[in-house]
Amino acid sequence: MNAEIQELSPVLVELKVEIPWDRVKTSLDQSFDQVSKRARVKGFRPGKVPPHLVRQLYAKQVRGEVAAQLVEQSFFEAVQQHQLAVVAEPHVQTDEVKDGEPLKFTARVEVRPKIEKVNTKDLEAKHHAHPVTDEQVNQEVEELRMKHSEVSVPDPMRPAKGNDELTIDYTVKVDGVDKPEMAATDRVVDLGSGALIPAFEEGLTGASPGDTKTIEVTFEDDHQSEDLRGKKAEFAVTVKSLRERILPELDDEFAKDVGDYATLLELRMKIREGLQKVADQHSDAALRESLIDSLIEKNPIEVPPSLVMQEERRAVYEYAAYMGMTGQLEQLSEALHGTMHARAERKVKAALLLAAVAREQKIEITDADVDARLLKMSEQTGKHIAKIKAEYAGERRAIVENNVLEEKLMDYLKSVAKLREVSAEEAHAHEHDHGDHSHDHG
Incomplete structure (x- = not known):
C-alpha cells in the first residue's frame, strides 16, 4: 500500500492511497467464494452456481463491498503509518475497482494540531484576593436573623x-x-x-x-x-x-439557637471562615481563567472545527437541560451560536495546549494522587471512603483523574507565570468574559 500525505492546514490533511491490485484481487476472490456458497440462481442448487455466473451476477455488489472494506482498512493503516491524531470521520472519494489496476482513494480528515513547544515562560496572569469584609459578615448574620424571626x-x-x-x-x-x-x-x-x-x-x-x-x-x-x-x-x-x-436579639443566646456555637463571636468567626473559603475558591477560579487566557494568547494555534462543533453542541445541550428547554435545542443553538462558539473554541484550545504542557513537563497522575483526592472528598462530604470510591469507580474515575491533572497543571502554570494583583473592578470585568471554566485534557 502506498499512502501519500499532504497537509492542507495544521488541522486538515489529505491522504492519497493506492491499494495494490494483488491485494484487491485476493479480497475479490475471497468475497466471490463466500457469495457462491450461498448464491441462489434458478436452475442451480445452492453452492453449485458456476463461478463465472456468480461473478457476472454479483459483480457490482461484491466490488462495492470489497472497495468499502479495503478503503476502511487502508485508511487506518495510513493513519498509523503517518501517526495522525484523527478527530473526525474522513471525507473519502474512491475510484472504481478496475481489473489489474490498484484501487485508489483520497481521504480528507481533521487532525489535532502538532504542538511542538508550548511557550510558558512569558505567561502573565491577573490575581485578585477577596478578603471578607465586616459588612459581608453582618449581612450573613442579618439573613440568619431573618430566617429565625417570627x-x-x-x-x-x-x-x-x-x-x-x-x-x-x-x-x-x-x-x-x-x-x-x-x-x-x-x-x-x-x-x-x-x-x-x-x-x-x-x-x-x-x-x-x-x-x-x-x-x-x-x-x-x-x-x-x-x-x-x-x-x-x-x-x-x-x-x-x-x-x-x-427579629431575635443579637447575642450569645442567638448563636446557640442557630447552631452549635457558644458565643456570638464564635458564630461570626465561623461565618467569616465560610465566606473566605468561597471567596478564595472564586479567586482561584478567576486566576485559572486568566492563566488560560495568557496560555492561549502566547500560543496561537488552529483547532479542528469538528472539535469546536462537538463542544458547542455539548454546551448548548447542558444549558438547555439546565433551563428545562431540551425541546428547543435547535432554536437555542441558533440564538446562542455566537457566544457558545467562542467559548467552545477557547475551551478546545485550552484542552489541546494543556495536554501539550502535560506531555512536555511530564505531568502525570498516579493512583496515589487519585486515592488522596477521593479521601479528601470523603472528608469534605462526610461520606465513607468506600462509598466515595464506589461512586467514582469505572469510567467515573476519569472525572477525578481529570480534576487532579488540571490542578497539577494549574500549579505548574502558577509557578512559571508572572502574577499581577489587580483591583476588584478589573477582576470583576475579566470574570464576565468567561462562562464555562472546566477543561478536558486529551
Missing part, C-alpha cells in the same frame, strides 16, 4: 416599614398596555429583603392594609425578561394584610 400582626396597626411582610394584589401596565400575565393575587413580599425593585419597595413603604396605590417603575436594562428591559411599568397595588417581622 411574624405577627402589629397592634395597633401601622404603616408598612422595613422587615414587614405584606400580602398584596396587583395588576400591571407596561408602556400603557395591560399585561394580565404579570398580574398577581395574594402575593407575599418582604420589605427590606432586597428581592424587590427599589421603586416598587419604596412605593409600598408607608402603605397600610386596605390601601390602593399606583406605583411606577422602570425596569433595568439587564432585566431577565428581554421584553421588559428599559420599559416603564405601572403597578396598581392593593395591600391586603401586613405582618411585622420580629
Whole structure:
C-alpha cells in the first residue's frame, strides 16, 4: 500500500492511497467464494452456481463491498503509518475497482494540531484576593436573623416599614398596555429583603392594609425578561394584610439557637471562615481563567472545527437541560451560536495546549494522587471512603483523574507565570468574559 500525505492546514490533511491490485484481487476472490456458497440462481442448487455466473451476477455488489472494506482498512493503516491524531470521520472519494489496476482513494480528515513547544515562560496572569469584609459578615448574620424571626400582626396597626411582610394584589401596565400575565393575587413580599425593585419597595413603604396605590417603575436594562428591559411599568397595588417581622436579639443566646456555637463571636468567626473559603475558591477560579487566557494568547494555534462543533453542541445541550428547554435545542443553538462558539473554541484550545504542557513537563497522575483526592472528598462530604470510591469507580474515575491533572497543571502554570494583583473592578470585568471554566485534557 502506498499512502501519500499532504497537509492542507495544521488541522486538515489529505491522504492519497493506492491499494495494490494483488491485494484487491485476493479480497475479490475471497468475497466471490463466500457469495457462491450461498448464491441462489434458478436452475442451480445452492453452492453449485458456476463461478463465472456468480461473478457476472454479483459483480457490482461484491466490488462495492470489497472497495468499502479495503478503503476502511487502508485508511487506518495510513493513519498509523503517518501517526495522525484523527478527530473526525474522513471525507473519502474512491475510484472504481478496475481489473489489474490498484484501487485508489483520497481521504480528507481533521487532525489535532502538532504542538511542538508550548511557550510558558512569558505567561502573565491577573490575581485578585477577596478578603471578607465586616459588612459581608453582618449581612450573613442579618439573613440568619431573618430566617429565625417570627411574624405577627402589629397592634395597633401601622404603616408598612422595613422587615414587614405584606400580602398584596396587583395588576400591571407596561408602556400603557395591560399585561394580565404579570398580574398577581395574594402575593407575599418582604420589605427590606432586597428581592424587590427599589421603586416598587419604596412605593409600598408607608402603605397600610386596605390601601390602593399606583406605583411606577422602570425596569433595568439587564432585566431577565428581554421584553421588559428599559420599559416603564405601572403597578396598581392593593395591600391586603401586613405582618411585622420580629427579629431575635443579637447575642450569645442567638448563636446557640442557630447552631452549635457558644458565643456570638464564635458564630461570626465561623461565618467569616465560610465566606473566605468561597471567596478564595472564586479567586482561584478567576486566576485559572486568566492563566488560560495568557496560555492561549502566547500560543496561537488552529483547532479542528469538528472539535469546536462537538463542544458547542455539548454546551448548548447542558444549558438547555439546565433551563428545562431540551425541546428547543435547535432554536437555542441558533440564538446562542455566537457566544457558545467562542467559548467552545477557547475551551478546545485550552484542552489541546494543556495536554501539550502535560506531555512536555511530564505531568502525570498516579493512583496515589487519585486515592488522596477521593479521601479528601470523603472528608469534605462526610461520606465513607468506600462509598466515595464506589461512586467514582469505572469510567467515573476519569472525572477525578481529570480534576487532579488540571490542578497539577494549574500549579505548574502558577509557578512559571508572572502574577499581577489587580483591583476588584478589573477582576470583576475579566470574570464576565468567561462562562464555562472546566477543561478536558486529551
